[in-house]
Amino acid sequence: MALLLLRNRKASALGIPRILRDNVEPFGLNSEKIIGAFASVDVIIRSYCSGSGMKKFDFTDLTRPHTWYPLARKKVRKVILHVGPTNSGKTHQALSRLESSSSGIYCGPLRLLAWEVAKRLNKANVSCDLITGQEREEVDGAKHRAVTVEMADVVSDYDCAMLGCKTRGFSFTRALLGICANELHLCGDPAAVPLIQQILQVTGDDVKVQSYERLSPLVPLNVPLGSFSNIQTGDCIVTFSRHAIYRLKATRFNDASSEFDVLVASDAIGMGLNLNISRIIFSTMKKFDGVELRDLTVPEVKQIAGRAGRYGSKFPVGEVTCLDSEDLPLLHKSLLEPSPMLEEHFLENAKLSENYFFANCEEVLKVATVIDQLPLRLHEKYLFCISPVDMNDDISSQGLTQFATNYSKKGIVQLREIFTPGTLQVPKTQAALRELESIHKVLDLYVWLSFRLEESFPDRELAASQKAICSMLIEEFLERLGWQKPRVKKVTPRPKLNSAVVSRC
Ligand SMILES: Nc1ncnc2c1ncn2[C@@H]1O[C@H](COP(=O)(O)OP(=O)(O)OP(=O)(O)O)[C@@H](O)[C@H]1O
Numbered sequence: 489m490a491l492l493l494l495r496n497r498k499a500s501a502l503g504i505p506r507i508l509r510d511n512v513e514p515f516g517l518n519s520e521k522i523i524g525a526f527a528s529v530d531v532i533i534r535s536y537c538s539g540s541g542m543k544k545f546d547f548t549d550l551t552r553p554h555t556w557y558p559l560a561r562k563k564v565r566k567v568i569l570h571v572g573p574t575n576s577g578k579t580h581q582a583l584s585r586l587e588s589s590s591s592g593i594y595c596g597p598l599r600l601l602a603w604e605v606a607k608r609l610n611k612a613n614v615s616c617d618l619i620t621g622q623e624r625e626e627v628d629g630a631k632h633r634a635v636t637v638e639m640a641d642v643v644s645d646y647d648c649a650m651l652g653c654k655t656r657g658f659s660f661t662r663a664l665l666g667i668c669a670n671e672l673h674l675c676g677d678p679a680a681v682p683l684i685q686q687i688l689q690v691t692g693d694d695v696k697v698q699s700y701e702r703l704s705p706l707v708p709l710n711v712p713l714g715s716f717s718n719i720q721t722g723d724c725i726v727t728f729s730r731h732a733i734y735r736l737k738a739t740r741f742n743d744a745s746s747e748f749d750v751l752v753a754s755d756a757i758g759m760g761l762n763l764n765i766s767r768i769i770f771s772t773m774k775k776f777d778g779v780e781l782r783d784l785t786v787p788e789v790k791q792i793a794g795r796a797g798r799y800g801s802k803f804p805v806g807e808v809t810c811l812d813s814e815d816l817p818l819l820h821k822s823l824l825e826p827s828p829m830l831e832e833h834f835l836e837n838a839k840l841s842e843n844y845f846f847a848n849c850e851e852v853l854k855v856a857t858v859i860d861q862l863p864l865r866l867h868e869k870y871l872f873c874i875s876p877v878d879m880n881d882d883i884s885s886q887g888l889t890q891f892a893t894n895y896s897k898k899g900i901v902q903l904r905e906i907f908t909p910g911t912l913q914v915p916k917t918q919a920a921l922r923e924l925e926s927i928h929k930v931l932d933l934y935v936w937l938s939f940r941l942e943e944s945f946p947d948r949e950l951a952a953s954q955k956a957i958c959s960m961l962i963e964e965f966l967e968r969l970g971w972q973k974p975r976v977k978k979v980t981p982r983p984k985l986n987s988a989v990v991s992r993c
Pocket residue numbers: 572573574575576577578579580581675703759760761762794798799800
């Protein structure tokens with residue numbers, strides 16, 4: 489939820505962005521203490537400015553986030569928690585309910601899942617829009633929407649809403665508290681139940697738990713894969729970096745003479761995807777989480793392993809193992825252990841009221857310090873702050889600065905001002921590859937902004953087409969290294985596996 493930063497040391501080091509200091513002080517904010525509550529600023533401002541009869545909002549009271557969503561609070565929502573292990577039919581059950589409702593919204597953690605749901609509903613003649621950070625496919629007359637969770641709509645009224653989210657990010661909490669629906673279905677691990685029940689105690693919602701059992705078996709193997717020569721059809725190799733995916737794909741599985749139908753995927757597949765996978769193979773049990781290289785957590789291992797042998801797929805029994813034998817003990821132990829209760833971590837971190845914790849918003853603050861001096865309104869600054877810019881990437885952060893500066897000066901940002909179409913080339917070196925990936929990020933950012941400031945970022949089509957060219961050129965570079973383009977480009981709920989790459993979208 490909200491990026492609540494009360495006396496956060498890291499944040500103070502960056503200084504208090506003027507964005508919030510200047511704009512919220514009239515509401516009585518003590519800027520020495522409070523740096524931001526970005527996540528819900530949009531809702532608060534909209535409510536405050538709409539003249540909807542809402543009283544002056546007290547920005548100093550950050551202990552009651554459920555009150556930031558007045559629309560949702562008008563209802564006593566029926567909240568159903570669908571909990572159980574992976575592959576137990578939680579999503580299936582909740583989606584059936586969504587499908588039969590007069591209006592609804594699905595909020596998922598991954599673009600592919602939103603896409604899968606939109607496809608399923610439209611196929612069942614329930615018109616459904618697909619809305620993610622970077623795309624909007626609207627269907628005439630649709631009363632249903634499938635969105636990625638950060639796009640959760642907290643200002644409309646729905647009959648049924650579904651949250652299929654595996655993380656505790658602020659988007660999830662915002663959706664949990666803010667979605668205005670008669671019925672709210674949440675799918676996840678039983679470990680989340682106490683925390684969600686606790687959070688929803690104050691909303692007055694009616695919460696029920698529905699438990700599930702695994703629908704088909706998952707067998708942890710005692711023998712490691714050992715060598716890639718032991719790969720079989722239906723295997724899925726899981727790795728944790730994009731470059732490792734490319735490398736594995738390029739060097740191992742795409743030999744022209746190879747007949748293997750193998751998926752190489754990142755841990756993003758763990759978020760509920762249904763694929764035809766017989767055996768999950770962890771190429772490593774360690775992951776770099778942005779700060780350190782650490783062992784995979786119990787929920788991560790279970791979620792990823794749970795992709796094997798999905799019910800109704802062509803593999804009725806799933807298997808899971810590791811590439812190296814030394815990783816097997818951690819795999820076996822993790823699969824046997826219950827997931828740690830989310831509240832433990834939560835309480836450790838909470839510094840405000842006992843149900844809330846400080847989300848990490850260093851990235852947002854980095855943007856805030858860059859655009860702080862620009863003559864933009866609060867809402868516009870906020871928008872740039874939450875945009876999908878990679879501030880650790882020089883080209884991406886320069887792109888954002890340029891977009892924000894040009895927008896503040898002229899109100900319109902032509903893509904050609906910072907980018908000349910027709911100049912992209914197949915990279916010849918790893919450095920050129922990285923540069924092209926950075927350009928891809930800048931174009932992606934332009935598309936994202938164009939959906940929110942439509943008139944000011946008019947070149948969406950050009951940006952999208954140049955972005956597609958970037959992807960093609962990256963693929964061409966990789967093909968020259970021996971990588972082959974997947975024959976199946978989109979991952980459908982049950983595709984024939986053809987060495988597709990799935991990574992976080
Ligand atoms: N009652 C059912 N009838 C037919 N198919 C079902 C049924 N229940 C589940 N399935 C199918 O079984 C597979 C797994 O179900 P689902 O995706 O709902 O599991 P899940 O519990 O949400 O798993 P995860 O925790 O990994 O997200 C899906 O392909 C789903 O369509």
